[in-house]
Amino acid sequence: MAHIQIQDLNKSFGDTSVLRGIDLSIHEGEFLAILGPSGCGKSTLLRIIAGLETHDSGHVRMGGSIMDGLAPKARDVAVVFQSYALYPHMTVAQNLALPLVMRETTRVQRLPFMGHISSVVKRKRVDIQSAVERAAAQVRIAELLDRKPAQLSGGQRQRVALARALIRKPKLFLLDEPLSNLDATLRASTRTEIVQLQKRLGTTAIYVTHDQTEAMTMADRIAIMIDGRVAQVGTAREIYDRPKDVHAALFVGTPKMNLFDGRIDGGVVRLAKTGMVLAHTADAIDGPIRVGIRPEHVVLKTEFDEGAIPVVETHREFLGSEALIHFGIGGGAPDISGVARLDPDALDKLAPGQTVSACFRPGGLHLFDQSGLRLELSGENLSPAATTALSDKETALDERPIPIIAGI
Ligand SMILES: Nc1ncnc2c1ncn2[C@@H]1O[C@H](COP(=O)(O)OP(=O)(O)O)[C@@H](O)[C@H]1O
Numbered sequence: 001m002a003h004i005q006i007q008d009l010n011k012s013f014g015d016t017s018v019l020r021g022i023d024l025s026i027h028e029g030e031f032l033a034i035l036g037p038s039g040c041g042k043s044t045l046l047r048i049i050a051g052l053e054t055h056d057s058g059h060v061r062m063g064g065s066i067m068d069g070l071a072p073k074a075r076d077v078a079v080v081f082q083s084y085a086l087y088p089h090m091t092v093a094q095n096l097a098l099p100l101v102m103r104e105t106t107r108v109q110r111l112p113f114m115g116h117i118s119s120v121v122k123r124k125r126v127d128i129q130s131a132v133e134r135a136a137a138q139v140r141i142a143e144l145l146d147r148k149p150a151q152l153s154g155g156q157r158q159r160v161a162l163a164r165a166l167i168r169k170p171k172l173f174l175l176d177e178p179l180s181n182l183d184a185t186l187r188a189s190t191r192t193e194i195v196q197l198q199k200r201l202g203t204t205a206i207y208v209t210h211d212q213t214e215a216m217t218m219a220d221r222i223a224i225m226i227d228g229r230v231a232q233v234g235t236a237r238e239i240y241d242r243p244k245d246v247h248a249a250l251f252v253g254t255p256k257m258n259l260f261d262g263r264i265d266g267g268v269v270r271l272a273k274t275g276m277v278l279a280h281t282a283d284a285i286d287g288p289i290r291v292g293i294r295p296e297h298v299v300l301k302t303e304f305d306e307g308a309i310p311v312v313e314t315h316r317e318f319l320g321s322e323a324l325i326h327f328g329i330g331g332g333a334p335d336i337s338g339v340a341r342l343d344p345d346a347l348d349k350l351a352p353g354q355t356v357s358a359c360f361r362p363g364g365l366h367l368f369d370q371s372g373l374r375l376e377l378s379g380e381n382l383s384p385a386a387t388t389a390l391s392d393k394e395t396a397l398d399e400r401p402i403p404i405i406a407g408i
């Protein structure tokens with residue numbers, strides 16, 4: 001059974017429906033990222049799991065037990081917020097000790113002099129002290145224990161918040177955009193550290209973020225959340241290769257997947273603007289569709305094969321290990337634009353503003369119906385990249401630098 005189970009969870013604030021029938025299962029020891037744009041309900045969901053917010057209907061189960069209505073401290077859950085939420089008047093050591101002091105000692109035992117007159121209290125304080133030192137060592141802040149939060153950098157404060165979360169050895173970590181106040185370099189290194197720490201401790205973690213890189217690099221699985229619903233749950237690879245709808249397709253991948261208007265007529269899949277034939281299907285579905293293709297599956301060539309689309313480069317970006325060519329389709333004043341990812345060496349072979357031919361790599365097509373849902377059709381060249389044979393992929397990679405060189 002899943003460690004955490006969220007079942008048909010609904011929440012409204014007044015007339016605004018914020019969570020709409022959320023279903024999610026998280027395995028023991030798993031690192032699940034909840035990825036979605038700002039305002040889609042991520043924090044609300046996390047707060048409900050933590051018991052900091054009530055829900056209108058549905059259930060949250062942990063280890064099979066229903067958590068609905070339980071106070072946060074009865075849930076064995078630790079939360080790390082973006083704001084760190086440290087007590088400014090306490091030292092780091094005191095901030096770390098606080099959750100244990102509150103859990104392990106009574107109000108009377110917390111009186112300062114009790115450490116001198118009670119051996120029980122004395123032992124508890126020694127235990128808490130060593131737990132503080134252990135937690136501080138785990139996130140490498142041992143030398144900061146006597147400082148106050150104001151004397152720490154953002155990254156150090158964030159570590160203190162992490163140490164405070166893990167000191168209680170909770171069954172579940174909930175992290176709400178914990179890295180968003182850090183600069184890019186620190187964010188990248190802290191990402192790795194958090195994942196390593198979580199794997200070492202084996203504690204289940206739910207990590208909320210709007211940053212696809214964080215979700216893709218850290219999580220075992222990602223739940224894409226759009227507008228109060230879970231659009232898709234899967235590994236980064238699964239979502240990237242087979243997005244279940246247009247939102248998931250656009251939310252994962254940089255630059256975004258190209259989306260064009262298309263049509264299916266009598267088993268022929270075409271690009272609407274140019275009529276270019278993209279694929280054939282045996283399925284009897286006719287009508288307008290959306291055609292998605294990731295930038296690395298667009299091939300640019302200087303020779304014009306039959307069926308290729310003439311495109312004009314509008315803008316180029318050199319990014320070191322790769323280059324992006326933004327293009328317009330249809331000549332004249334193009335009203336459809338797209339982007340192709342290619343090897344940076346290929347840039348030199350292409351004059352800015354030149355008209356080249358674009359075709360789509362077989363197997364890289366994603367088709368969506370008008371409501372945005374993925375269409376799974378049977379037929380030629382319709383399987384997404386993930387399901388193409390490895391040999392096809394290898395060829396695809398080998399081919400990558402070639403398109404623009406060919407014919408020049
Ligand atoms: N306590 C609240 N009262 C009223 N509206 C709220 C409250 N908390 C969140 N909301 C609203 O719910 C929506 C989702 O918010 P939130 O869960 O914070 O989204 P996210 O974390 O994905 O950015 C937003 O429109 C927000 O304004």
Ligand SMILES: [Mg+2]
Pocket residue numbers: 042043044176
């Ligand atoms: Mg939030």
